[in-house]
Amino acid sequence: MNDPSAKLTAARLGVRYGQTEALRGVDLAIPEGQITALVGPSGCGKSTFLQTLNRLSDLVPGCRVTGRIHLSGGGNSGGREITAPARARTCSRSGGGSAWSFRSPTRSRNRS
Numbered sequence: 001m002n003d004p005s006a007k008l009t010a011a012r013l014g015v016r017y018g019q020t021e022a023l024r025g026v027d028l029a030i031p032e033g034q035i036t037a038l039v040g041p042s043g044c045g046k047s048t049f050l051q052t053l054n055r056l057s058d059l060v061p062g063c064r065v066t067g068r069i070h071l072s073g074g075g076n077s078g079g080r081e082i083t084a085p086a087r088a089r090t091c092s093r094s095g096g097g098s099a100w101s102f103r104s105p106t107r108s109r110n111r112s
Contacts, residue, residue, distance in 0.1 A: 007032035008053070014069035015048050016059060022048045024104075026067070031078065053082065 003009060006029035013026040023045045030036045038046045048057070057063045069082035 003029040003031075005029075005031055008067075009070045010049075010053075010073070011068045011070075012063070013049075013052065013069065015045075015052055016064045018062045023052070032072070038098065055082065 008030040010026050010028045012022070013023055013028075015023040026045075026049065038049065040046055051057045051060075052065055053069060057065055065083055067083065070079055071082055072079040
């Protein structure tokens, strides 16, 4: 995927957690100056994609990222690769990881 007007481009992006494939072959160009929404059902990889853009996946033991993410620069800058194009990244940090907290809907206790 080569879109010169895109601010951020993902090409053939893949993410695995051990043997579990979370994303496969994602190609996406996000244009500059426009609102972009990621919409889909629970568990389809929206959060995994965003974590990968922010390199939070680097903190998850056993997470493997393949493909490319390119962030275009301003002016004469050619931008930079967020992911290494020639090799896959694998987290080497042991223990820890990232934790996510999701709010669960609750029922009102004050019923009339």
